Amino acid sequence: MRRSGVRARGGLTLRARRSLSAYGFIAPSVIILGVFLAWPMIWSLRTSFYDASQFAPPTFVGLSNYRKLFADATFRGDLVNTLVYAAVVTPIAVGLALVFALMLHRRLRGRSFFRAAIFLPAVLSFGVMGIAWDFVLDPNIGVLPRWLQHVGLSLGNGVNDPSWAMAYVMFVGVWKNAGFYMVMYLAGLSTIPNDFYEAAAIDGAGPWARFRHITWPLLSNTTLFVFVIAAIASLQAFDQIFVMTHGGPFFKTETLVYLVYRTGFKDFEFGYASAVAWVLVLLVFVISLVQNFYFGRRQVKY
Secondary structure, eight states: OOOTTSBOGGGOBHHHHHHHHHHHHHHHHHHHHIIIIIHHHHHHHHHTTEEOBSSSOOEEOTTHHHHHHHTOHHHHHHHHHHHHHHHHHHHHHHHHHHHHHHHHTSOOTTHHHHHHHHHHHHHSOHHHHHHHHHHHHOTTTOHHHHHHHTTTOOOTTGGGOTTTHHHHHHHHHHHHHHHHHHHHHHHHHHTSOHHHHHHHHHTTOOHHHHIIIIIHHHTHHHHHHHHHHHHHHHHTOOHHHHHHTTTOSTTTTOOHHHHHHIIIIISOBHHHHHHHHHHHHHHHHHHHHHHHHHHHTTOOOO
16 A cells, blocks of 8 residues: 555655645635635725725725714614514524424424424525515405404504514514524434433433433534524524515614615615624624533533
8 A cells, every 4th residue: 555655646645646636626615715705705894994885986984984883873773673683583483493393303293294394484585485474464465464353453554563563574584494493403302312311211300301401401512503593694684674674664673784785785885884794794703702602611522
C-alpha cells in the first residue's frame, strides 16, 4: 500500500492529491455561498454607511443611517413588533410541536395520516397560506366569522382591526411552522433508548415522571436546535405580513424585515434599509448566542 507521504505522479503526495480532490468537491458550494451570500452581506454592510438611493450617486455618511434609525419612532415600533412576534410565536409553535410529537410518537391508529396532516402546512408557501387565511378570516366573506356568528362570537374587522391584526398574523405563523418542528422532535424522540422507559416503568414512574426525568432532558439537544431555528424564522417574519396586512393597519404588524422591504424597494432608501438589515442580523446573532448558552448548559449525552 502506498503511504500518504510517498510522492505520486506529478510530484504531489497522495495526501496532497486527496486534499485537492476534497477542495475540488467543495469549491462549487463555496463559490455559490460567496457570490450569493457573503458578497451581498459585505456590500449591504458597506451600503449602510452611505446615503444611497436610485436617483443619486451614493454619498458616504458614516453612522448617520444608524443614528437616524434609532431616532425613528417607526423603527422602534417595528423592533417591538418583531420582538413581540418572536416572543409569542416561537414558544407556542415549539410547544405545540412537542405536544404533537409526543402524541404521534406512540403507536396510534391513523398515526401516519395525522403526521402528514400536521406537517402539510410546512411544505406550502407562506404567501399562499396567507392568502387562504385572509379569505377565511375576512369579516364579510370569510367562513370562520360566519360560523362564529352562530354561537354569538365575532372576530371584529379581521386583519383590518388594529387590535387583532397581529394576533391573526401570529396564528398563521404558528399554524405554518408547528408541523415542521414536530418532525424534528419526532426524530429526537426516536433516538431515546426504550430501555430507559422500561427501567422507569419497573421503578413505578408514571407518564409525567418519565417525561420530566427522561424525555425532556434527553430532548435538550433537539430543543436547542428547534428553538434557535424557530426564533430566527420568527425574527424574519415577512411573507404572511406582506400578503395579509402589508404591515398595517397603522404599522401594527410591520416587522423589521418588512421595514427593510418598504424602505429599500418602495422608497429606494438603500442605505437606510441596509442599516435596518444589519441591526436585524445583530439581533438574530445575539438571540442565538443567548439560546445556545442557555440550552448548551443543559445538554445531555448518553
